[in-house]
Amino acid sequence: MSEEAVTRGTGRGTRSIPPIELTDAEAGAAVFAGSDSRSYNYFTPKGRRATKYEDVTVDVQPDPEVYLTQGWILGWANGDIGYDPSWTSVKVSDWHRFRDPNEEWERTLYINNSNSVRQFQHSIENAKSENVFQDWNKSWVDILARHVSTWAHADQGLGMYVFMPAQRAAMSNMHNNAIAVNCMHKLRTAQDILLYNLELSEIFPDEFDGSVHQEVWMNDPSWQGVRENVERIINAKDWAETTFAANIVFESLVGELFRSQFAMRFAPAHGDYLTASLIGVSEREFKDRDLAYTKDMLRDMLEDEVYGEENRQLMQGWLSEWLPYSLAAARGLEPIWSETEVQPVSFEVSFGRVKSRFEELLSELGLSVPEEVTI
Template sequence: MSAPAAPKPDTGAATGQPVRSFPKPKFTDAEAGALDFPSSKSRSYNYFKPAKMRATTYEDVTFDVQPDPERHLSQGWIYGFADGPGGYPKDWTALKSSDWHQFRDPNEEWEQTIFRNNANVVRQVQQNLANAKLSDAYASWTPSWSTFVQRNLGAWMHAENGLGLHVFTAAQRSAPTNMLNNAICVNSAHKMRFAQDLALYNLDLTDTIEGFDGAVHRDVWHNDPVWQGVRENVELLTAEGDWAEAVFATNIIFEQLVGVLFRSLLVMQIAARNGDYVTPSLVGSGEHDYNRDLGYTRTLLRLLVNDEEHGEANRELLGRWSDKWIPLSLAAARELQPIWSQPQERHVPFQDSFNTAKAGLRTVLEDLKIPVSKELDA
């Protein structure tokens, strides 16, 4: 018995429609959605080299979030500006790096830590202020200290807000990697949160202390000769277009010579002697923020001054920036001298505080191998 004949392919004669054929897909495990591919079973990323043996959560959620043509965008930046190059040009700072992606924030700041850390600080500040009201802590303030706080701590609020809003907010957009953006952005958030803490504290004192003038800080910031050097210094920092110079001049020079001088070497030293145990807890949170911000700044600068290709040129440039900004901050610090004599109780002479601030800056510069300006010896 012969086998049945194979069915003839449908040529479309029965329906009058041509029959089309399509190639069958061939999966190579290279396309998106492939069931099995290299590292498909891994729970960690492998497109970057972690700082240690294993990547941290900070690295996983931060590294390469902002693409870079030098690493992944083979077609170049996918967006640009009408009057300039695309993306994040590296010539937005005169400092150079063989690889900006080597930077790692020692604080390992990412979205979760930003909210958690700042929420903890705000919660602590609010609890301290609430407890101060309940215990009538402000009743022990001397009249001269009340005047000192309303004028000078209020004026410092403007410096913090100006730096946060107009220096670090701009710098974080200009930095060439997401790792840098995150660290500088957190720096901005620290400054603005501390300025807001000071503003709320000012309102609290206005409602609690009889005769406390909660509006005088505006006139002090604009017109008091003692504060005009600080104001000029801050405004010049906000006008600096080189993002790395702005960060260096603020976190290394201004903060060491003026910020630490006022916050730590004056307010936190003499507040308790004038019956005030509340203000140091508030100002201490700002000082803690600065210590974290100084940490990432030193890490960044250490990377740049030790760069095999550009290290020497970077050190020379940072030395020139020091010569430019140190005289401004020294002048601002010296003009603050009269406020050392305003509180009734004081035990730290201005010159001692000033020398300590200069020594702190000198230590930072020497650690980073940056030439120390002769102005510090004056």
């Protein structure tokens, strides 16, 4: 092959193609100042070396407190800037410290959510192929229509109108990306539940009312506390407060109560192992991932050397504000425990379990149930 062919490329004939050249522009081809500087050097990794998650996430959202020398260049008439510290009452010495313990970036979030989708769909397909539904207690089918399906609204409300706004507002890209992934867990789960509802409508065309969940969500007394709680979080504006109210208070006392203590335990007692498995997907996502990042995020605020105590008092105030709504929501669900034909566990036992876990969670964070609230 001639030297021309190597350096200028060759084609078949007259077509115009770019002249690809061998440039020897690979790492190590020459040694000069900076030629070995092959890691992002503008942040301090949490561990010894930066993870890929850190490399693709840290400081993509700039900050006038760090390098943004010209400041935010667009804002609002009231003086708020692009990411305004006043959007939360929390104060932190360094907003760039927090790392998502789940290390979520685009690749992991698609793999994890696709796995959840596959688990959900394969479980349903397997159940259908074996027709396990014929052995279900028929009274349970109505519970699935009236109550299990209704939970989808809570997930939809939190995902679309709590976590989506929260991921706009937090003070670092690390916070906002973790919250954005949380948002998608909720929205996907809401849709998972309704698509399961669609399947059940086809499997039980006479017994299962596929759309009654809308009426239940809006008017059934058992659910009005849950809806009120969700709507009030939606209307709050402090991104850290809404994440706290949703993931620490509501999810712990109401979400886990309904998913883990009711749906996952009552379904098998009625011959339905499928629902327990399906609801378990979102329960696992909450406990393993969403609660994990929330706890780390709050710990970073609570353990701040300068503002930690101030933040603790602030969060105690949030507990006083939000606990009554979530307690009312949880207690409001109590009648559902009596609606089923089989009661494997009483409401008081169920509630006692989530209450105990909730108190452990507060203790882990250095918080406590406010004196004026009885749970």
